[in-house]
Amino acid sequence: MRLGVLDIGSNTGHLLVVDAHGGAAPLPAYSYKEPLRLAEHLDDEGAVSQAGIDALTEFCRQALVVAEDKGCEEMLGFATSAVRDAGNSDAVLEHVREVTGVDLEVLPGEDEARLTFLAVRRWFGWSAGRLAVFDIGGGSLEIAGGQDEAPDVAWSLPLGAARLAKDWFGSGVPDEEGIRALRRQIRAEIARDAGNLLRAGAPDRAAATSKTFRSLARICGAAPSADGPLVPRQLPAAALAEWLPKLIAMSPEELAVLPGVSPSRSHQIVPGALVAEAVLDIFDLPALEVCPWALREGVILERFDQISVLEGVWPGGTSLR
Numbered sequence: 001m002r003l004g005v006l007d008i009g010s011n012t013g014h015l016l017v018v019d020a021h022g023g024a025a026p027l028p029a030y031s032y033k034e035p036l037r038l039a040e041h042l043d044d045e046g047a048v049s050q051a052g053i054d055a056l057t058e059f060c061r062q063a064l065v066v067a068e069d070k071g072c073e074e075m076l077g078f079a080t081s082a083v084r085d086a087g088n089s090d091a092v093l094e095h096v097r098e099v100t101g102v103d104l105e106v107l108p109g110e111d112e113a114r115l116t117f118l119a120v121r122r123w124f125g126w127s128a129g130r131l132a133v134f135d136i137g138g139g140s141l142e143i144a145g146g147q148d149e150a151p152d153v154a155w156s157l158p159l160g161a162a163r164l165a166k167d168w169f170g171s172g173v174p175d176e177e178g179i180r181a182l183r184r185q186i187r188a189e190i191a192r193d194a195g196n197l198l199r200a201g202a203p204d205r206a207a208a209t210s211k212t213f214r215s216l217a218r219i220c221g222a223a224p225s226a227d228g229p230l231v232p233r234q235l236p237a238a239a240l241a242e243w244l245p246k247l248i249a250m251s252p253e254e255l256a257v258l259p260g261v262s263p264s265r266s267h268q269i270v271p272g273a274l275v276a277e278a279v280l281d282i283f284d285l286p287a288l289e290v291c292p293w294a295l296r297e298g299v300i301l302e303r304f305d306q307i308s309v310l311e312g313v314w315p316g317g318t319s320l321r
Contacts, residue, residue: 002029003303004067006077007296008056008104010039010138010162011211011265015063016296017070022308026300032066034059035264038082039138039162047088053095056083060102076299077104080112081139081160107295109156113142115298117151120207122301123293129204132197134279135294136212136272138162141190141279145197153196157189161212164271173270179248182271187278194282206285208235209294211265212272217290218260219243219269225260229292236287237280244273 001021007014014033020026036059041052048056060077067075083089084106093104107115117133124131133151135142139160146152168174168182197203208217213235218224220239223231247255247270256266280288 001074001304001307002070002072003300004063004070004072004075005296005299006060006063006067006075006102006104007299008036008038008060008077008079008083010080010082010140010160011035011037011268012138013056013059013063014296015066015075017067017072018300020300020304022304026297026304030066030070032063034062037138037162037264038086039160040166042082042086042166045087046085048083048086048092053092056092057096057099060096060104061100064100064102075102076303077102078107078299079104080107080295081109081137081156081158081163084109085139085158109140109142110154112137112140112295113144113154113156114151115302116142116209116295117144117146117154117298118149118301119293119295119298120209120291121149122297123291124205124207124289128207130200132203132206132283132285133209133291134207134213134288135209136161136275137210138268141275143190143197143279145200145203152200155193155196157193159186159189159275161265161268161272161275164275165268168271169267173248179274183274183278186274187282190275190278190282197283202284206283206288207291208276208279208288209291211262212268213276213288214290215258215260215262215265215269216240216243216273216276217288219247219258222260222290233290234287235276235280235290237277237285240273240277240280244277247273 017030018026132145141157141159144151144154217235222233256263
């Protein structure tokens with residue numbers, strides 16, 4: 001089956017076309033994406049601006065054409081933090097539906113964390129043992145942990161790299177006291193519910209997903225994406241701690257030419273690094289393993305699990321009839 005997955009994130013709109021069936025890894029067939037930056041298209045009341053609505057609507061219209069051209073039998077559309085938290089969320093979704101016919105489902109933060117956890121679990125397998133998963137998106141930070149395919153704990157925090165960049169870096173990099181205040185806020189937010197994960201003890205494996213973590217890992221010496229998804233990649237706490245003061249001191253132009261950093265996201269690197277540093281410190285992790293699968297793959301895997309059960313086949317491929 002060819003499936004289109006339309007992911008409306010806080011930074012980017014991304015249509016991923018995949019060939020997949022129950023029990024198999026989704027095989028990417030085509031990718032279409034645009035930088036929407038919805039987390040930065042919020043007005044003073046927290047509503048998506050008209051410019052943001054127009055950009056989102058046009059992207060959904062184009063994505064539907066691409067999905068049809070590529071032969072998708074079904075398209076799953078979902079939106080995450082920027083639309084979820086917007087004061088005019090319902091109006092935005094209704095406008096997109098009326099103009100394009102695309103019906104976007106808003107994922108609650110807990111579901112976002114749960115589906116990302118599912119993808120990471122399937123990638124690393126049962127040998128990962130008790131797994132902890134962290135995802136820094138544009139609008140939120142997702143945290144999940146557990147021993148099974150469904151996490152025991154999963155929650156979302158308003159600590160996305162784009163959100164923090166908009167709120168704290170709109171006039172440039174804050175001074176030393178401003179950075180200290182942001183660092184303090186980030187750590188207080190994460191520490192408030194850290195016991196949800198910590199009370200079960202140290203995880204056997206800790207993983208990170210998302211562009212922000214991938215970029216930070218690349219800055220700290222991980223292999224480039226051109227080497228393929230099967231190459232192990234890590235974000236070591238010691239390396240990030242060494243890099244962080246340098247990142248804070250860099251100009252936007254200097255950040256934009258770092259390995260793994262796209263110019264459109266260079267302003268998000270420092271706030272993202274502060275969140276990553278806090279995660280590693282508060283959860284006492286020496287490093288995070290970077291997983292190439294994340295939320296989109298989790299949505300795909302859950303959908304094909306559902307199809308397999310409906311067709312009388314267990315996700316592993318054994319007939320139930």
